[in-house]
Amino acid sequence: MASKKNKARAARDANPRKFKKKTSILVTEKVEYIDYKDVDLLQRFMSDRAKIRNRRVAGNSLQQQREVANAIKLAREMALLPYAKRVASTRTGGRRDGGRDGRPPRDEGAPNDVEATTDETVLEDTDETVVDAVEEQA
Amino acid sequence: MRAYELMVIIDGDVDDPKAQAWTKQVADAVANVGGELHGKVDWWGKRQFAYPINKKPAGYYLVAELVAPPGALDDFERTMRLADDIVRHKLIRLPDAEAQRRGMAVPA
Numbered sequence: 335m336a337s338k339k340n341k342a343r344a345a346r347d348a349n350p351r352k353f354k355k356k357t358s359i360l361v362t363e364k365v366e367y368i369d370y371k372d373v374d375l376l377q378r379f380m381s382d383r384a385k386i387r388n389r390r391v392a393g394n395s396l397q398q399q400r401e402v403a404n405a406i407k408l409a410r411e412m413a414l415l416p417y418a419k420r421v422a423s424t425r426t427g428g429r430r431d432g433g434r435d436g437r438p439p440r441d442e443g444a445p446n447d448v449e450a451t452t453d454e455t456v457l458e459d460t461d462e463t464v465v466d467a468v469e470e471q472a
Numbered sequence: 473m474r475a476y477e478l479m480v481i482i483d484g485d486v487d488d489p490k491a492q493a494w495t496k497q498v499a500d501a502v503a504n505v506g507g508e509l510h511g512k513v514d515w516w517g518k519r520q521f522a523y524p525i526n527k528k529p530a531g532y533y534l535v536a537e538l539v540a541p542p543g544a545l546d547d548f549e550r551t552m553r554l555a556d557d558i559v560r561h562k563l564i565r566l567p568d569a570e571a572q573r574r575g576m577a578v579p580a
Contacts, residue, residue, distance in 0.1 A: 417523060
């Protein structure tokens with residue numbers, strides 16, 4: 335999986351015009367103070383499973399990401415945001431022992447990322463690599 | 473003096489008037505320690521939790537912005553922690569820049 339990451343990096347370096355740096359919505363909306371009460375804003379930094387989006391996806395700077403993460407954690411403590419959310423999965427008939435009680439075997443990200451994992455036939459064995467591939471796609 | 477923001481969650485099973493009495497209790501506690509409320513205590517009313525707390529689905533929320541001497545609210549925090557009606561509370565020190573933006577006077 336390290337080689338895959340390097341390949342992505344190499345492609346980006348070779349053709350920098352093709353890859354545009356993502357700007358955070360904190361910048362586009364001129365947010366000065368990230369308030370833990372601002373649920374609507376914070377929710378946009380969370381996945382549909384209520385996980386905090388990573389920096390690359392959100393386009394945050396290191397400092398912004400820390401502030402967002404801390405605000406989300408405060409909001410979670412006060413039950414304004416969930417710690418985890420169950421997502422209705424479109425995937426039926428899971429691999430492994432999944433699907434017995436109608437939910438996917440493990441948290442593997444959003445259901446709409448399915449096509450991202452299918453073309454990586456080499457990376458079938460562990461879940462970590464699949465998640466990695468999903469992140470690369472995003 | 474420092475700028476703080478206090479959020480309190482009151483048990484959803486408590487009657488509305490009894491829960492709203494906490495706004496006065498917060499105001500009194502702040503005044504007692506020589507602090508000052510910034511505006512009124514913001515009463516959110518009953519709000520659904522994002523996840524059940526103590527097997528309850530909802531609670532009353534209140535938010536207060538205040539200016540108080542450092543450490544002065546320790547005692548009140550303790551009483552809140554011991555009060556049966558209060559499920560959770562959070563006292564946050566606002567960054568100076570944010571306090572200024574909200575127009576909260578913070579004399580050194």
